Amino acid sequence: MKISTKGRYGLTIMMELAANYGEGPTSLKSIAEKHQLSEHYLEQLVAPLRNAGYVKSIRGAYGGYILSKPPESITAGDVIRVLEGPISPVDFTEEEDPAKRDLWMRIRDSIAFVLDSTTLKNLIEYEGDGGPNEGYMFYI
Template structure:
Protein backbone atom coordinates (compact mmCIF):
# COMPACT_ATOMS: atom_id res chain seq x y z
CA UNK A 1 0.00 0.00 0.00
CA UNK A 2 1.30 3.39 -0.92
CA UNK A 3 -0.12 6.49 0.76
CA UNK A 4 -0.80 9.20 -1.82
CA UNK A 5 -0.78 12.96 -1.34
CA UNK A 6 -4.46 12.70 -0.38
CA UNK A 7 -3.58 10.79 2.77
CA UNK A 8 -0.41 12.75 3.50
CA UNK A 9 -2.00 16.18 3.07
CA UNK A 10 -5.13 15.03 4.90
CA UNK A 11 -2.97 14.19 7.89
CA UNK A 12 -1.32 17.62 7.55
CA UNK A 13 -4.74 19.32 7.75
CA UNK A 14 -5.69 17.30 10.79
CA UNK A 15 -2.37 17.89 12.55
CA UNK A 16 -2.64 21.65 12.04
CA UNK A 17 -6.20 21.64 13.41
CA UNK A 18 -5.07 19.53 16.39
CA UNK A 19 -2.23 21.95 17.18
CA UNK A 20 -4.78 24.79 17.42
CA UNK A 21 -7.56 22.71 19.00
CA UNK A 22 -9.71 24.88 21.26
CA UNK A 23 -8.34 28.15 19.83
CA UNK A 24 -11.02 28.65 17.19
CA UNK A 25 -11.27 27.96 13.47
CA UNK A 26 -8.30 27.89 11.09
CA UNK A 27 -8.63 28.71 7.41
CA UNK A 28 -7.38 26.34 4.74
CA UNK A 29 -5.45 29.28 3.33
CA UNK A 30 -3.46 29.49 6.56
CA UNK A 31 -2.77 25.74 6.54
CA UNK A 32 -1.82 25.83 2.85
CA UNK A 33 0.56 28.76 3.29
CA UNK A 34 2.27 27.41 6.40
CA UNK A 35 2.87 24.03 4.71
CA UNK A 36 3.53 25.29 1.17
CA UNK A 37 0.54 23.36 -0.23
CA UNK A 38 -2.22 24.15 -2.72
CA UNK A 39 -5.27 25.65 -1.02
CA UNK A 40 -7.45 24.35 -3.86
CA UNK A 41 -6.21 20.79 -3.28
CA UNK A 42 -6.82 21.06 0.47
CA UNK A 43 -10.40 22.17 -0.27
CA UNK A 44 -10.92 18.90 -2.15
CA UNK A 45 -9.54 16.88 0.76
CA UNK A 46 -11.47 18.59 3.53
CA UNK A 47 -14.88 17.66 2.04
CA UNK A 48 -14.63 13.90 2.80
CA UNK A 49 -13.13 14.71 6.21
CA UNK A 50 -16.12 16.96 6.93
CA UNK A 51 -18.58 14.32 5.65
CA UNK A 52 -16.99 11.75 7.97
CA UNK A 53 -17.34 14.12 10.94
CA UNK A 54 -13.62 14.61 11.54
CA UNK A 55 -13.79 18.36 10.84
CA UNK A 56 -16.48 21.01 11.09
CA UNK A 57 -16.66 24.18 9.04
CA UNK A 58 -17.34 27.54 10.63
CA UNK A 59 -18.73 30.24 8.36
CA UNK A 60 -18.10 33.94 8.56
CA UNK A 61 -15.30 36.47 8.40
CA UNK A 62 -13.32 34.62 11.06
CA UNK A 63 -14.42 31.19 9.90
CA UNK A 64 -12.47 28.15 8.90
CA UNK A 65 -12.26 24.61 10.17
CA UNK A 66 -12.09 22.95 13.58
CA UNK A 67 -11.80 19.32 14.60
CA UNK A 68 -15.09 17.46 14.85
CA UNK A 69 -13.90 15.58 17.94
CA UNK A 70 -11.05 15.60 20.44
CA UNK A 71 -7.67 14.99 18.77
CA UNK A 72 -6.99 11.97 20.99
CA UNK A 73 -10.13 10.27 19.61
CA UNK A 74 -9.18 10.59 15.92
CA UNK A 75 -6.54 8.20 14.61
CA UNK A 76 -4.26 8.36 11.60
CA UNK A 77 -6.03 5.21 10.43
CA UNK A 78 -9.38 7.02 10.45
CA UNK A 79 -7.98 9.72 8.18
CA UNK A 80 -6.12 7.38 5.83
CA UNK A 81 -9.17 5.12 5.37
CA UNK A 82 -11.41 8.14 4.76
CA UNK A 83 -9.15 9.59 2.07
CA UNK A 84 -7.43 6.49 0.63
CA UNK A 85 -9.89 3.65 1.19
CA UNK A 86 -9.23 0.31 2.87
CA UNK A 87 -5.77 -0.47 4.20
CA UNK A 88 -4.41 -3.37 2.16
CA UNK A 89 -0.92 -4.08 0.82
CA UNK A 90 -2.32 -6.02 -2.18
CA UNK A 91 -5.57 -6.27 -4.07
CA UNK A 92 -7.35 -9.59 -4.58
CA UNK A 93 -6.25 -10.97 -1.22
CA UNK A 94 -8.91 -13.69 -1.38
CA UNK A 95 -7.32 -15.12 -4.56
CA UNK A 96 -3.85 -15.58 -3.06
CA UNK A 97 -2.44 -18.96 -2.09
CA UNK A 98 -2.58 -19.55 1.69
CA UNK A 99 1.08 -18.80 2.51
CA UNK A 100 1.12 -15.49 0.62
CA UNK A 101 -2.33 -14.57 1.90
CA UNK A 102 -1.09 -15.04 5.48
CA UNK A 103 1.92 -12.80 4.78
CA UNK A 104 -0.20 -10.04 3.23
CA UNK A 105 -2.64 -10.21 6.15
CA UNK A 106 0.22 -9.88 8.67
CA UNK A 107 1.52 -6.83 6.83
CA UNK A 108 -1.98 -5.32 6.62
CA UNK A 109 -2.59 -5.91 10.32
CA UNK A 110 0.78 -4.42 11.32
CA UNK A 111 0.16 -1.26 9.29
CA UNK A 112 -3.39 -1.04 10.61
CA UNK A 113 -2.15 -1.40 14.21
CA UNK A 114 0.33 1.46 13.77
CA UNK A 115 -2.17 3.76 12.06
CA UNK A 116 -4.98 2.98 14.50
CA UNK A 117 -2.62 3.29 17.48
CA UNK A 118 -1.48 6.78 16.47
CA UNK A 119 -3.82 9.65 17.22
CA UNK A 120 -3.89 13.06 15.61
CA UNK A 121 -2.85 14.43 19.01
CA UNK A 122 0.24 12.17 18.94
CA UNK A 123 1.18 13.54 15.53
CA UNK A 124 0.52 17.15 16.53
CA UNK A 125 2.72 16.74 19.63
CA UNK A 126 5.56 14.98 17.79
CA UNK A 127 8.90 16.21 19.03
CA UNK A 128 11.65 17.24 16.63
CA UNK A 129 14.08 14.83 18.28
CA UNK A 130 12.21 11.98 16.60
CA UNK A 131 10.28 10.84 19.66
CA UNK A 132 6.54 10.50 19.76
CA UNK A 133 4.91 11.47 23.06
CA UNK A 134 5.24 8.70 25.63
CA UNK A 135 8.18 7.30 23.61
CA UNK A 136 6.19 5.31 21.07
CA UNK A 137 8.13 2.63 19.24
CA UNK A 138 6.57 0.96 16.24
CA UNK A 139 7.70 -2.37 14.83
CA UNK A 140 6.48 -3.59 11.45
Protein backbone atom coordinates in the same frame (compact mmCIF):
# COMPACT_ATOMS: atom_id res chain seq x y z
CA MET B 1 0.45 0.29 -0.22
CA LYS B 2 1.68 3.76 -0.98
CA ILE B 3 0.00 6.71 0.72
CA SER B 4 -0.74 9.37 -1.89
CA THR B 5 -0.73 13.13 -1.46
CA LYS B 6 -4.41 12.85 -0.50
CA GLY B 7 -3.52 10.95 2.65
CA ARG B 8 -0.37 12.92 3.43
CA TYR B 9 -1.91 16.36 2.92
CA GLY B 10 -5.11 15.29 4.65
CA LEU B 11 -3.07 14.30 7.68
CA THR B 12 -1.32 17.69 7.48
CA ILE B 13 -4.71 19.45 7.59
CA MET B 14 -5.83 17.36 10.54
CA MET B 15 -2.59 17.92 12.46
CA GLU B 16 -2.91 21.69 11.99
CA LEU B 17 -6.50 21.59 13.22
CA ALA B 18 -5.40 19.45 16.17
CA ALA B 19 -2.62 21.90 17.03
CA ASN B 20 -5.21 24.70 17.11
CA TYR B 21 -7.91 22.64 18.87
CA GLY B 22 -9.93 24.82 21.25
CA GLU B 23 -8.52 28.05 19.82
CA GLY B 24 -11.11 28.66 17.12
CA PRO B 25 -11.28 27.88 13.43
CA THR B 26 -8.25 27.57 11.17
CA SER B 27 -8.44 28.62 7.54
CA LEU B 28 -7.26 26.36 4.77
CA LYS B 29 -5.46 29.37 3.36
CA SER B 30 -3.25 29.59 6.45
CA ILE B 31 -2.51 25.84 6.29
CA ALA B 32 -1.75 26.06 2.57
CA GLU B 33 0.61 29.00 3.08
CA LYS B 34 2.38 27.42 6.06
CA HIS B 35 3.05 24.15 4.22
CA GLN B 36 3.33 25.59 0.68
CA LEU B 37 0.38 23.56 -0.60
CA SER B 38 -2.46 24.33 -2.96
CA GLU B 39 -5.44 25.78 -1.11
CA HIS B 40 -7.74 24.46 -3.84
CA TYR B 41 -6.40 20.92 -3.33
CA LEU B 42 -6.86 21.18 0.44
CA GLU B 43 -10.49 22.22 -0.15
CA GLN B 44 -11.03 18.99 -2.06
CA LEU B 45 -9.53 16.97 0.80
CA VAL B 46 -11.41 18.59 3.65
CA ALA B 47 -14.85 17.78 2.15
CA PRO B 48 -14.65 13.99 2.76
CA LEU B 49 -13.23 14.63 6.24
CA ARG B 50 -16.20 16.87 6.96
CA ASN B 51 -18.63 14.30 5.53
CA ALA B 52 -17.06 11.61 7.74
CA GLY B 53 -17.68 13.76 10.81
CA TYR B 54 -14.08 14.58 11.73
CA VAL B 55 -14.17 18.26 10.75
CA LYS B 56 -16.70 21.07 11.09
CA SER B 57 -16.75 24.20 8.96
CA ILE B 58 -17.32 27.62 10.51
CA ARG B 59 -18.62 30.34 8.24
CA GLY B 60 -17.87 34.02 8.41
CA ALA B 61 -15.00 36.46 8.23
CA TYR B 62 -13.06 34.57 10.89
CA GLY B 63 -14.27 31.17 9.77
CA GLY B 64 -12.42 28.08 8.81
CA TYR B 65 -12.36 24.54 10.11
CA ILE B 66 -12.22 22.88 13.50
CA LEU B 67 -12.01 19.28 14.61
CA SER B 68 -15.40 17.87 15.58
CA LYS B 69 -13.73 15.57 18.14
CA PRO B 70 -10.73 15.97 20.44
CA PRO B 71 -7.33 15.20 18.84
CA GLU B 72 -6.86 12.17 21.08
CA SER B 73 -9.99 10.53 19.64
CA ILE B 74 -9.05 10.76 15.95
CA THR B 75 -6.40 8.39 14.62
CA ALA B 76 -4.14 8.54 11.60
CA GLY B 77 -6.01 5.42 10.44
CA ASP B 78 -9.32 7.31 10.50
CA VAL B 79 -7.91 10.01 8.25
CA ILE B 80 -6.12 7.65 5.86
CA ARG B 81 -9.18 5.42 5.43
CA VAL B 82 -11.43 8.39 4.62
CA LEU B 83 -9.05 9.75 2.01
CA GLU B 84 -7.33 6.62 0.67
CA GLY B 85 -9.86 3.85 1.25
CA PRO B 86 -9.18 0.48 2.88
CA ILE B 87 -5.68 -0.27 4.10
CA SER B 88 -4.19 -3.12 2.11
CA PRO B 89 -0.70 -3.58 0.70
CA VAL B 90 -2.02 -5.70 -2.19
CA ASP B 91 -5.31 -6.95 -3.54
CA PHE B 92 -5.47 -10.63 -2.78
CA THR B 93 -8.06 -13.30 -3.41
CA GLU B 94 -9.23 -16.26 -1.41
CA GLU B 95 -7.79 -18.53 -4.11
CA GLU B 96 -4.29 -17.18 -3.57
CA ASP B 97 -1.62 -19.36 -1.97
CA PRO B 98 -2.44 -19.50 1.79
CA ALA B 99 1.14 -18.64 2.81
CA LYS B 100 1.20 -15.49 0.65
CA ARG B 101 -2.32 -14.53 1.71
CA ASP B 102 -1.25 -14.85 5.38
CA LEU B 103 1.78 -12.63 4.72
CA TRP B 104 -0.35 -9.93 3.07
CA MET B 105 -2.87 -10.07 5.91
CA ARG B 106 -0.14 -9.75 8.56
CA ILE B 107 1.37 -6.78 6.72
CA ARG B 108 -2.08 -5.16 6.42
CA ASP B 109 -2.81 -5.78 10.10
CA SER B 110 0.57 -4.34 11.16
CA ILE B 111 0.04 -1.17 9.13
CA ALA B 112 -3.50 -0.83 10.49
CA PHE B 113 -2.25 -1.29 14.06
CA VAL B 114 0.28 1.53 13.73
CA LEU B 115 -2.19 3.89 12.04
CA ASP B 116 -5.01 3.06 14.48
CA SER B 117 -2.83 3.44 17.57
CA THR B 118 -1.47 6.84 16.52
CA THR B 119 -3.77 9.73 17.36
CA LEU B 120 -3.58 13.30 16.10
CA LYS B 121 -2.53 14.26 19.61
CA ASN B 122 0.40 11.81 19.40
CA LEU B 123 1.44 13.34 16.09
CA ILE B 124 1.38 16.96 17.23
CA GLU B 125 3.20 16.12 20.47
CA TYR B 126 5.89 14.02 18.74
CA GLU B 127 9.35 15.12 19.79
CA GLY B 128 11.53 12.65 17.93
CA ASP B 129 15.01 11.80 19.09
CA GLY B 130 16.26 15.38 19.09
CA GLY B 131 13.76 16.96 21.45
CA PRO B 132 10.78 19.23 20.85
CA ASN B 133 10.42 20.75 17.42
CA GLU B 134 13.63 19.19 16.24
CA GLY B 135 14.89 20.53 12.96
CA TYR B 136 17.78 19.93 10.65
CA MET B 137 21.01 21.80 11.18
CA PHE B 138 23.09 22.31 8.09
CA TYR B 139 26.73 23.31 8.30
CA ILE B 140 28.62 24.63 5.31
